[in-house]
Amino acid sequence: MGSSPRSRSPFRRAACCIALAAATLGLAAAARPAHAVDMAVVVHPGVKVDNVSFIELRKILRGDRQFWPSGEPVTLLVRAPVAAERTVLLEKIYRMSESQFRQYWIAKVFRAETSSGPKVVLSNESAAELVKVIPGAVTLLRAKDVPEGAKVLKIDGLLPGDPKYPLHSAD
Numbered sequence: 775m776g777s778s779p780r781s782r783s784p785f786r787r788a789a790c791c792i793a794l795a796a797a798t799l800g801l802a803a804a805a806r807p808a809h810a811v812d813m814a815v816v817v818h819p820g821v822k823v824d825n826v827s828f829i830e831l832r833k834i835l836r837g838d839r840q841f842w843p844s845g846e847p848v849t850l851l852v853r854a855p856v857a858a859e860r861t862v863l864l865e866k867i868y869r870m871s872e873s874q875f876r877q878y879w880i881a882k883v884f885r886a887e888t889s890s891g892p893k894v895v896l897s898n899e900s901a902a903e904l905v906k907v908i909p910g911a912v913t914l915l916r917a918k919d920v921p922e923g924a925k926v927l928k929i930d931g932l933l934p935g936d937p938k939y940p941l942h943s944a945d
Contacts, residue, residue, distance in 0.1 A: 849908050
């Protein structure tokens with residue numbers, strides 16, 4: 775004895791709609807941790823790029839693309855191990871452990887695919903200052919730590935704070 779759509783009560787339809795909305799919100803929450811901290815891709819103000827795709831960002835940060843479109847070399851500034859910015863870089867961009875990351879760059883230099891690995895910086899303050907003064911520099915910073923005068927790249931047209939922004943930590 776099945777029920778036809780006409781025999782369903784308005785309350786049952788409302789309950790179904792509420793359940794569907796709750797499930798949708800649950801999926802959205804699962805995609806972004808409740809206490810997520812957005813990481814901004816910060817570049818030297820002279821870099822003539824405003825937006826990159828996530829795939830292009832991976833190429834830049836993995837050293838596969840070593841020059842900006844203007845011909846200026848990319849200088850990668852990376853926080854020291856255990857920093858939240860480095861963790862996001864390893865998890866979201868490299869998809870590697872710390873030891874795999876080190877081996878990756880050793881191999882890249884050994885094969886002469888690059889002249890050197892990323893420059894390691896010890897603090898967000900250092901990264902923020904260096905990205906402003908080194909032409910072609912790029913780094914990850916917590917969005918709240920982006921200094922005045924620095925330039926934040928959009929990723930696939932999105933800036934930190936957008937619900938679909940791809941770079942955030944679970945802090």
